[in-house]
Amino acid sequence: MSRSPIRQQFPILNQMMGSYPLCYLDNAATSQKPERVIQAMDDYYRRYNANVHRGSYQLSATATSAFEAVRRQLQQFIHAAHPQEVIFTHGTTEALNLLAYGLNKHIKPGDRILVDSTAHHANLVPWQQLAQRCGAELIAIPLTDELRLDRQALRTLLQQPTRLVALNHVSNVLGTVNDIAALAQEIRAAGAICVVDGAQAIGHLPVDVQQLGCDFYAFSGHKMYGPTGVGVLWGRLPLLATLEPMLTGGEMIKTVSFTQTEFGELPFRLEAGTPPIAEVIGLGAAIDFLNSVDRNNAQQQEQQLLQQLQQQLAALPGITLYGAHADNRGAIAFNLAGEHHQDVGILLDQQGVAIRCGHHCAMPLMDAMGLKGCCRVSLGIYSNADDITRFIQALRTTITLLTGE
Amino acid sequence: MEQPDQPLFALFLQQQPQLQQAAEAVAAANQWQDKYRLLMQAGKLLPQLPPQWQQDAARVSGCESAVWLYHLQQQQRHLYLADSDARVVRGLIALLLAGINNASATELAAFSAETYFAHLGLAGQLSPSRSNGLYAIVDMMKNLSK
Numbered sequence: 001m002s003r004s005p006i007r008q009q010f011p012i013l014n015q016m017m018g019s020y021p022l023c024y025l026d027n028a029a030t031s032q033k034p035e036r037v038i039q040a041m042d043d044y045y046r047r048y049n050a051n052v053h054r055g056s057y058q059l060s061a062t063a064t065s066a067f068e069a070v071r072r073q074l075q076q077f078i079h080a081a082h083p084q085e086v087i088f089t090h091g092t093t094e095a096l097n098l099l100a101y102g103l104n105k106h107i108k109p110g111d112r113i114l115v116d117s118t119a120h121h122a123n124l125v126p127w128q129q130l131a132q133r134c135g136a137e138l139i140a141i142p143l144t145d146e147l148r149l150d151r152q153a154l155r156t157l158l159q160q161p162t163r164l165v166a167l168n169h170v171s172n173v174l175g176t177v178n179d180i181a182a183l184a185q186e187i188r189a190a191g192a193i194c195v196v197d198g199a200q201a202i203g204h205l206p207v208d209v210q211q212l213g214c215d216f217y218a219f220s221g222h223k224m225y226g227p228t229g230v231g232v233l234w235g236r237l238p239l240l241a242t243l244e245p246m247l248t249g250g251e252m253i254k255t256v257s258f259t260q261t262e263f264g265e266l267p268f269r270l271e272a273g274t275p276p277i278a279e280v281i282g283l284g285a286a287i288d289f290l291n292s293v294d295r296n297n298a299q300q301q302e303q304q305l306l307q308q309l310q311q312q313l314a315a316l317p318g319i320t321l322y323g324a325h326a327d328n329r330g331a332i333a334f335n336l337a338g339e340h341h342q343d344v345g346i347l348l349d350q351q352g353v354a355i356r357c358g359h360h361c362a363m364p365l366m367d368a369m370g371l372k373g374c375c376r377v378s379l380g381i382y383s384n385a386d387d388i389t390r391f392i393q394a395l396r397t398t399i400t401l402l403t404g405e
Numbered sequence: 406m407e408q409p410d411q412p413l414f415a416l417f418l419q420q421q422p423q424l425q426q427a428a429e430a431v432a433a434a435n436q437w438q439d440k441y442r443l444l445m446q447a448g449k450l451l452p453q454l455p456p457q458w459q460q461d462a463a464r465v466s467g468c469e470s471a472v473w474l475y476h477l478q479q480q481q482r483h484l485y486l487a488d489s490d491a492r493v494v495r496g497l498i499a500l501l502l503a504g505i506n507n508a509s510a511t512e513l514a515a516f517s518a519e520t521y522f523a524h525l526g527l528a529g530q531l532s533p534s535r536s537n538g539l540y541a542i543v544d545m546m547k548n549l550s551k
């Protein structure tokens with residue numbers, strides 16, 4: 001099969017793993033980086049490395065312009081109302097921690113916080129900690145038998161006063177998608193703050209925070225073809241302005257004396273310390289990359305591949321898929337009957353196939369499914385029919401090795 | 406922590422000659438498929454750890470699969486019992502036991518897991534970054550003997 005122009009932009013994909021070509025299907029863990037992202041970061045370090053927002057000299061002005069330009073790029077990318085609504089963090093995990101800490105004063109003893117049962121630990125533990133700090137109650141939103149969020153159960157839960165609801169946009173384990181637009185409307189109508197973990201959605205779905213209608217949205221640069229070490233917390237400006245800063249120090253300050261400190265304006269009041277400048281610039285290049293491809297088309301193709309993969313997997317002997325629906329995005333979870341997920345992963349690895357096998361930082365979901373763990377295969381924008389063929393072939397070999405005598 | 410009695414250690418040790426043979430077969434195999442098939446067969450030579458000994462307190466941390474490990478010192482010799490709920494890891498444990506079960510403290514100290522697994526053609530599986538936990542198991546075995 002000929003290499004598509006998209007795939008050609010990712011140098012790592014040409015690699016051999018021993019005598020097998022790399023078949024990278026762990027995109028939910030992190031996506032690979034196109035040449036232009038690598039180059040943008042290299043260029044920053046070679047040509048205009050300087051700290052941002054502080055220099056009186058040209059180099060710093062260049063760096064600051066490039067850095068702030070990415071904030072506006074992100075604003076457009078997710079359709080935020082203002083650039084100050086885009087807070088740079090180190091990733092989804094920091095974004096959600098920063099948010100949960102920032103909401104300390106909003107949560108009172110006895111308040112209820114609802115959390116999606118598919119939540120990644122990063123969208124669960126910060127709320128658990130917040131609940132413990134504030135004496136609030138943390139409640140899991142149940143799943144249906146199809147492993148989708150139980151909307152009726154959520155409706156019932158929302159009949160009692162609720163302060164906050166934390167949802168997954170796309171499950172990193174199952175690939176199931178929550179209809180955020182509909183859910184956020186109900187949640188906000190019930191007077192609760194709606195927080196969405198978009199880590200797995202940002203690279204696979206168009207994200208328009210106006211249309212989604214939630215209050216906060218968090219994602220990581222490294223899952224959208226950008227570098228590690230950078231992520232975003234988006235929030236509605238009036239709410240964002242009420243967050244207590246988790247980190248204090250550097251550039252987030254207006255005035256400091258030994259008796260008191262006045263915090264500065266958004267976005268800086270939530271961005272203490274030197275930000276990951278090269279990474280932000282790399283993220284800007286990732287957005288350029290995403291804007292340079294026909295994303296509708298690419299996302300459609302990716303979903304078709306996912307559906308093909310679901311069908312081919314389901315047809316293999318002994319394979320069970322979990323929560324596999326045609327409208328899922330990005331990922332498929334499965335196990336091989338009677339075999340440990342780790343064995344599957346190790347034997348696929350021998351054939352150059354990279355997938356993830358484990359609990360996927362979603363232990364409560366594993367408990368709900370009654371599993372110790374599972375295998376997860378996840379696609380990216382460069383995944384193609386070859387990857388699917390190779391993966392299925394390698395899995396057949398694996399099944400023979402594990403179950404054959 | 407409660408420990409299995411000596412007879413269970415002895416039962417594991419009975420398999421030592423077969424395990425050593427299996428290890429040589431793994432070392433001799435060229436194709437990865439053959440290597441892993443033989444490795445998993447080696448795992449089958451190990452007696453199953455009875456369920457009552459599959460206790461959390463005996464689990465080696467740092468492994469994606471469950472790995473249980475026990476140690477008994479008997480007349481200057483270090484005996485081990487180990488098992489896992491995953492086939493490949495069970496196989497790796499079998500090979501490891503073939504190399505060092507019933508060793509003296511001096512032999513244990515001199516044992517290089519790197520050299521041993523390189524000889525078996527499985528060097529890639531012995532790395533702290535691998536979730537199979539082999540590295541942690543070796544570490545734990547050495548620590549238990551001290």
Ligand SMILES: Cc1ncc(COP(=O)(O)O)c(C=O)c1O
Pocket residue numbers: 028029090091092093094120122123168170171172197199200220222231
């Ligand atoms: C759904 C989800 N939320 C949060 C995270 C955490 O992201 P990060 O490690 O980039 O902070 C991940 C990453 O695996 C994820 O898949």
